[in-house]
Every structure is written in structure tokens, then in C-alpha cells.
Amino acid sequence: MKLNELSPSVPKKNRKRIGRGNSSGWGKTAGKGSNGQKSRAGGGVKPYFEGGQMPIYRRVPKRGFSNTIFKKEYTVISLSFLNDNFEDGEVVSLETLFNKCLIKKGRDGVKVLGNGELNKKLTVKVHKISKSAKAAVEAKGGTVELVEVKGFERAENNK
Numbered sequence: 001m002k003l004n005e006l007s008p009s010v011p012k013k014n015r016k017r018i019g020r021g022n023s024s025g026w027g028k029t030a031g032k033g034s035n036g037q038k039s040r041a042g043g044g045v046k047p048y049f050e051g052g053q054m055p056i057y058r059r060v061p062k063r064g065f066s067n068t069i070f071k072k073e074y075t076v077i078s079l080s081f082l083n084d085n086f087e088d089g090e091v092v093s094l095e096t097l098f099n100k101c102l103i104k105k106g107r108d109g110v111k112v113l114g115n116g117e118l119n120k121k122l123t124v125k126v127h128k129i130s131k132s133a134k135a136a137v138e139a140k141g142g143t144v145e146l147v148e149v150k151g152f153e154r155a156e157n158n159k
Contacts, residue, residue, distance in 0.1 A: 088122075090120075112130065
């Protein structure tokens, strides 16, 4: 078999070339009707346009306060997860979790919750840890180090 002998199993269907004269069946207005905003090239309205009436996003009152752009999202892992994926005496940190492909995104840090049981001595270096998880790690002879979350400095320090 040679390159010039290759052909697709299903032949390619020719696309319909609209707006190429009346003999094509799609001439003159090319299926877009007569005149108007939607018939023009690049024309049309945005999806939220309501025909000129006051749009809903302007009719509804804006209330409250949202602080979501400053919200911290932590990757949550449990003690049973650590028990299954780490050997006795290992260090649990953001880097080791990435290197073992156990988490995909670091987000704003890692938080350990006390779900499940821990049977190994581990050194845990995370951003947050629950009281029950900390007690369980220290009960097995492990240590807990809290890594500082990098955030915004206070306004007084920025002078």
C-alpha cells in the first residue's frame, strides 16, 4: 500500500456552499431571510438581550456582599487516604502528594480531616489540619507541621 492509494472508508461529503448564486438554491439571501440585524455579517444580539426592555440583571436589586474572590479553597484529604497511600515514616506534603499523582490541583493548600483511621507514623506538612486528625497523627508518634498560606499582606504593611 502506498500513500497515493490511501482513501477514507467513508467518502467525504461536499459542504453546501451557500450564497453562490440563485442556481445553487441558496442564493440571494443565503437562507437568512430579508434584511434585518441578523442577516448582516457579524450582526445579531447578545444572548441576554431582551428586545430593548429593561433586562433582568438590571431589574433585580443587588443586595449583600460577596467576598468570593478572596475565598481560600483547600484540597481535602482524609486520614484513611494517607494510611492507604503512604508508608511508615514518610513525609506528607504538597510536593509528595503531587509527585505520587494523588492530587491534581494544589488550589490554596491541603487540609487533612480526621475521617478514617491512621496506623502509620507520618510527618505531615500541610496548610490546615483538623483537631481530630492532629490528635490521631500525634497518637501514632508522628509530627504535624503547619505550612503558612501565602495571602494578601495587610494594608498597614504596604505603606
